[in-house]
Amino acid sequence: MLTVHVEGRDAIQAAEGAKLVLALEDSGIDVLHRCGGNAKCTTCAVEVLAGDAGAMEELEAAALRNKGIEDSSVRLSCQIRLHGDVSVRLIKTAASTGLEPGTRPQP
Numbered sequence: 758m759l760t761v762h763v764e765g766r767d768a769i770q771a772a773e774g775a776k777l778v779l780a781l782e783d784s785g786i787d788v789l790h791r792c793g794g795n796a797k798c799t800t801c802a803v804e805v806l807a808g809d810a811g812a813m814e815e816l817e818a819a820a821l822r823n824k825g826i827e828d829s830s831v832r833l834s835c836q837i838r839l840h841g842d843v844s845v846r847l848i849k850t851a852a853s854t855g856l857e858p859g860t861r862p863q864p
């Protein structure tokens with residue numbers, strides 16, 4: 758199992774290869790995923806503070822570019838498959854925005 762440190766919250770455990778967005782949600786964190794994990798909405802974005810979140814594919818890069826997000830530490834949690842421990846900071850949550858989380862992404 759891998760460890761995901763979430764700033765301001767307890768660390769969570771996740772399986773190797775799990776999508777970060779689902780690891781967060783399945784641990785009770787109210788992460789948003791308004792487009793259902795399709796790299797369109799960017800509401801699932803997190804700031805990666807430490808650890809290797811893996812290479813960014815063009816789909817993710819294009820979504821961030823289209824929203825004017827240029828900070829390279831900001832990643833879409835729906836596009837990250839965990840292969841090591843990471844530390845992240847949540848950017849938006851259901852509680853902080855008042856939005857419904859959205860359709861659950863595919864595993």
Ligand code: FES
Pocket residue numbers: 789790791792793794795796797798799800801802820833834835836
């Ligand atoms: S970009 Fe929409 S859920 Fe990740």
